Amino acid sequence: MTGFRLQQAALAVDGRPILHDLDLTIRPGERVALLGESGAGKTTLLRALRDQHPDRVAWCPQQPGLVPVLSVFHNLYMGRLDRYATAYNLLNLIRPTAARRHDLAKLADRLGLGERLWTPVERLSGGQQSRVNLGRALYQERPVFIGDEPVSSVDERQGADLLGLVCEQHETVVLALHNVDQALTHCNRIIGLRDGRVAFDRPADQLTPAEIKPLYPADAS
Numbered sequence: 001m002t003g004f005r006l007q008q009a010a011l012a013v014d015g016r017p018i019l020h021d022l023d024l025t026i027r028p029g030e031r032v033a034l035l036g037e038s039g040a041g042k043t044t045l046l047r048a049l050r051d052q053h054p055d056r057v058a059w060c061p062q063q064p065g066l067v068p069v070l071s072v073f074h075n076l077y078m079g080r081l082d083r084y085a086t087a088y089n090l091l092n093l094i095r096p097t098a099a100r101r102h103d104l105a106k107l108a109d110r111l112g113l114g115e116r117l118w119t120p121v122e123r124l125s126g127g128q129q130s131r132v133n134l135g136r137a138l139y140q141e142r143p144v145f146i147g148d149e150p151v152s153s154v155d156e157r158q159g160a161d162l163l164g165l166v167c168e169q170h171e172t173v174v175l176a177l178h179n180v181d182q183a184l185t186h187c188n189r190i191i192g193l194r195d196g197r198v199a200f201d202r203p204a205d206q207l208t209p210a211e212i213k214p215l216y217p218a219d220a221s
């Protein structure tokens with residue numbers, strides 16, 4: 001069981017303080033959403049959590065980092081590069097095995113990319129690439145999923161479906177989300193970041209719109 005703890009932590013990026021006075025425990029089984037305006041420090045916090053258990057975390061970054069000339073199959077496969085021996089990885093690069101074809105065809109179907117398994121990702125739309133990015137993290141099959149806006153470029157229905165899949169497959173989930181409705185639907189704990197601090201940390205079913213609104217002062221007008 002993998003949990004996370006920050007005690008009186010301060011997080012900085014390139015020596016610049018970003019978040020202060022962080023006291024945070026995330027227990028196995030929790031589904032946590034981080035909310036806050038752009039630049040509030042969501043990515044910074046997610047990275048700090050990931051670094052506590054890098055081998056237990058399926059990491060889904062905001063910037064996909066896919067290999068453009070390689071197919072959906074190969075980019076998804078990369079989620080497991082560190083699980084298999086180099087020779088097996090090379091074999092799958094050149095002539096994919098039946099077992100990996102089987103499980104990646106299934107995953108591509110769930111991602112709505114079943115018809116695109118052998119298409120180079122450079123020929124996919126932004127939303128499709130972002131689904132490959134999410135799929136690569138799902139394919140890691142680790143107990144914790146940490147995702148930085150994992151469905152922000154995906155349409156709402158598909159986004160809901162994929163977040164459901166993420167929650168179903170992982171013991172613990174921590175997500176930075178900009179869609180508040182998605183956070184309230186899929187997560188049971190919401191952490192709001194503002195002014196370099198945790199503004200609130202509440203069960204999703206107790207949170208009021210009045211608490212959420214101040215997180216986004218730019219929307220006040």
Ligand SMILES: Nc1ncnc2c1ncn2[C@@H]1O[C@H](COP(=O)(O)OP(=O)(O)OP(=O)(O)O)[C@@H](O)[C@H]1O
Pocket residue numbers: 013014016018036037038039040041042043044045062176
């Ligand atoms: N590589 C970097 N070098 C310098 N400053 C950075 C770097 N990455 C992030 N920052 C700064 O750190 C702060 C927090 O950034 P962070 O990416 O954690 O915010 P965020 O809440 O995830 O934003 P977004 O919703 O836009 O992804 C921002 O002010 C940002 O400008």
